[in-house]
Every structure is written in C-alpha cells, then in structure tokens.
Amino acid sequence: MSSSNKIPRIVLTMGEPAGIGPELLVKIAQFQFVAEIVVLANLNLLQKIARQLDLPLVLELIDWGQSPKIHQISTLKIENVDLNEPAIAGELNSSNSSSVLCMLSRAGQLALEQRVDAVVTAPVHKSVLNKIDAKFMGHTEFFALQAQVKKVVMMLATNQLRIALATIHIPLAEVSETISQDLIEQIVKIIDKAFTQFNLSRPKIAVCGLNPHAGEDGLLGNQDQEKVAPAIKLLKESGVNVEGPFPADSLFTPNKRKTYDVFLAMYHDQGLPVVKAIGFGQCANITLGLPYIRTSVDHGTALDIAPLRVAVPDSLEYAINYAIQLVNGQLPK
Numbered sequence: 141m142s143s144s145n146k147i148p149r150i151v152l153t154m155g156e157p158a159g160i161g162p163e164l165l166v167k168i169a170q171f172q173f174v175a176e177i178v179v180l181a182n183l184n185l186l187q188k189i190a191r192q193l194d195l196p197l198v199l200e201l202i203d204w205g206q207s208p209k210i211h212q213i214s215t216l217k218i219e220n221v222d223l224n225e226p227a228i229a230g231e232l233n234s235s236n237s238s239s240v241l242c243m244l245s246r247a248g249q250l251a252l253e254q255r256v257d258a259v260v261t262a263p264v265h266k267s268v269l270n271k272i273d274a275k276f277m278g279h280t281e282f283f284a285l286q287a288q289v290k291k292v293v294m295m296l297a298t299n300q301l302r303i304a305l306a307t308i309h310i311p312l313a314e315v316s317e318t319i320s321q322d323l324i325e326q327i328v329k330i331i332d333k334a335f336t337q338f339n340l341s342r343p344k345i346a347v348c349g350l351n352p353h354a355g356e357d358g359l360l361g362n363q364d365q366e367k368v369a370p371a372i373k374l375l376k377e378s379g380v381n382v383e384g385p386f387p388a389d390s391l392f393t394p395n396k397r398k399t400y401d402v403f404l405a406m407y408h409d410q411g412l413p414v415v416k417a418i419g420f421g422q423c424a425n426i427t428l429g430l431p432y433i434r435t436s437v438d439h440g441t442a443l444d445i446a447p448l449r450v451a452v453p454d455s456l457e458y459a460i461n462y463a464i465q466l467v468n469g470q471l472p473k
Contacts, residue, residue: 147174147175147176148467151178151179152179152260153180154180154182154185155263156240156262156263156443157182157185157233157236158236159441160441160446161441162186164451165181165186166193166195167195169213174464176208179217179219180218180247182220193449196214197214197215200215201217201218219246223239224238234271237271241269241276244264247261249286258433258466258467260434260435261435263442266278280292284430287430291330292330293305293327293331293427293429294426295426296411296416296438297426297462297472298418299473300419301403301415301419303405304331304402304405305404305405305408306404307406307408312409319363321370324347324375328347328380331402335401343400344383344400345382345400345404346383346400346402346403347383347384347386347404348404348406348411349384350364350367350406350407353389354368354385355385368384369384388406420455421438421458423455423458424437424438424462426462438455
C-alpha cells in the first residue's frame with residue numbers, strides 16, 4: 141500500500157474457530173478505530189455470534205481495489221473464510237485446521253504484497269494445527285517461514301514496558317545451551333533494525349543476564365561472562381545502543397523503564413510474567429524482523445469460556461491500536 145495513504149488498512153484473522161477469536165471480532169466491531177478494519181473470518185459464524193450477543197453487526201465484503209475507509213462502528217469489512225464443518229464453541233475440530241492455515245497464509249500474503257499495512261491475529265490452537273502441519277509451531281514461526289525470514293523476535297509490549305525474548309517456547313533445561321553470543325547479536329540487531337523499519341528512533345536496549353545476579357562474576361554460572369557480555373561489547377562497538385547483562389530481578393523498575401526502550405529477556409518466563417503483571421489486557425505481542433507489522437493478543441484461545449460468550453476484547457483492541465500507531469511511526473506512551 142502506498143505510504144501516502146493516510147488511512148491504515150489493518151487485517152485481522154479470527155484465529156481458532158472454536159475459541160474466543162470470532163467472538164472478539166464481533167465485539168471489537170463496536171469500537172472506534174482510526175483505520176480500516178478487514179477481517180479474515182467465517183461470515184456465518186460471526187453473524188451467529190452477533191445474534192447470540194445481541195450486538196449489531198454489518199459485514200461488508202472487502203473490495204481490495206477500493207481505497208481504505210475509516211472503520212464504522214458495528215461494521216466490518218470481511219473476506220470470507222470457508223470452514224469444512226460448522227464450528228462449535230469450545231470444541232476443537234481438526235477438520236477446520238486447513239481453513240485456519242489458509243487464513244494465516246492469506247493474511248501474510250496480503251501483507252507481503254503491501255495490500256494491508258499490518259496484520260493482527262486472534263489466537264490459534266497450536267496442537268490442533270500441528271496435527272495437520274507438523275512444521276506449525278505458532279504464528280511467529282509460520283509468518284517467518286512464509287516471508288523467508290531466518291530469524292524473528294517476539295516482543296510483548298504495554299505502554300510502560302517492552303520485553304523481547306532471546307528464546308521462546310523451549311524447555312527451561314534447553315535455554316542455557318541455546319543462548320550463544322551469536323544468538324544475542326542477531327536478536328539485538330533485529331530489535332534495533334525493527335525500530336528503524338517502524339520509523340522510530342533507534343532504541344536503547346537493556347539485556348538481562350541468564351543467571352541470577354547475571355552470574356555474579358561466575359559464581360552462579362559463567363554464561364553471562366562468556367556469551368552475553370562479549371556479544372554486548374561487539375554490538376556497542378558497531379553502534380548499537382545496548383547495555384548489560386543486568387540482574388533480571390532488579391531490571392524492570394520504574395526508573396529503568398524510563399531509561400530503556402526495550403528489555404531483552406533470556407527466556408519466556410523471565411520476562412513475560414513481568415509484562416503481563418503490569419499490563420495484562422493492555423498488552424500486545426509484536427513480531428520483530430518480519431517485512432511488515434504484525435501484532436497479536438497476549439492470551440490464548442480460551443476454549444473453556446468460549447461457549448459462555450464472556451470474552452473480554454481489551455487485548456485485541458490494544459493490539460489493533462498498537463499496530464495502527466506503529467504504522468504511523470509512533471509508540472504508545
């Protein structure tokens with residue numbers, strides 16, 4: 141899409157049909173956004189849910205040849221996603237997995253062709269998709285493979301805090317061996333480049349130590365001295381504004397959050413409990429390293445509450461607005 145277009149076009153995927161994703165799409169239709177919102181979803185399913193919730197919903201088939209128009213409350217532009225079988229809330233059905241994978245592929249294709257300015261994803265259920273596609277490990281890996289990008293970085297963000305991850309969904313026992321000097325250098329460079337890609341100022345990055353107290357001079361482990369610190373030294377010499385390794389237990393204080401733009405955690409549960417405790421519901425998952433903007437919610441498919449139709453759309457609303465602000469070269473404050 142032309143950068144001169146002042147109205148961003150954001151494409152949303154409905155996620156797992158049996159989860160809360162389709163319900164969230166119906167609910168966010170009721171909010172105001174300074175962008176055009178296009179959903180890739182099953183039209184009949186959204187209409188059914190709208191009736192169940194007694195919410196107004198107008199679905200208009202998207203004409204990709206038309207210029208984007210500002211979202212109108214209770215109206216969604218839609219490209220229909222056919223399901224092999226009707227979706228039943230709370231009940232996974234592998235027969236619909238191929239439809240979900242096609243939907244994700246379509247979203248990535250639209251972004252790569254620059255027909256949309258950003259992709260925002262509702263949650264999928266990894267295990268049911270993995271049964272159909274053994275390579276499927278999640279949205280992040282799927283979009284990276286489609287875009288032929290070797291390495292991407294997951295960053296969860298609130299207005300107050302942005303935490304990127306050096307390792308994601310691997311057992312804790314494998315983290316130490318996975319962390320390497322080369323890996324740290326790759327990830328910090330991706331973070332630095334992504335901010336430039338988003339037309340933002342280059343970030344000031346703080347790196348967590350792997351071990352308690354960042355190893356305490358080798359007393360509690362030598363990985364920080366032998367892997368993390370050398371990577372940071374080389375990155376600083378190349379002009380990247382990065383510091384560390386710091387003890388993680390004292391790194392996320394209010395003063396440090398004012399000092400640094402991004403924190404790099406060594407593993408999933410070193411960083412994400414902090415960002416979710418601070419901003420759960422007002423938190424977005426951003427994939428850095430893709431050739432386009434992609435954000436997502438900070439929660440899963442919530443199959444247990446899907447039949448109740450009580451899902452709260454805060455995180456999806458936040459992820460959409462975060463994407464819109466990135467399109468406009470801004471960070472939420």
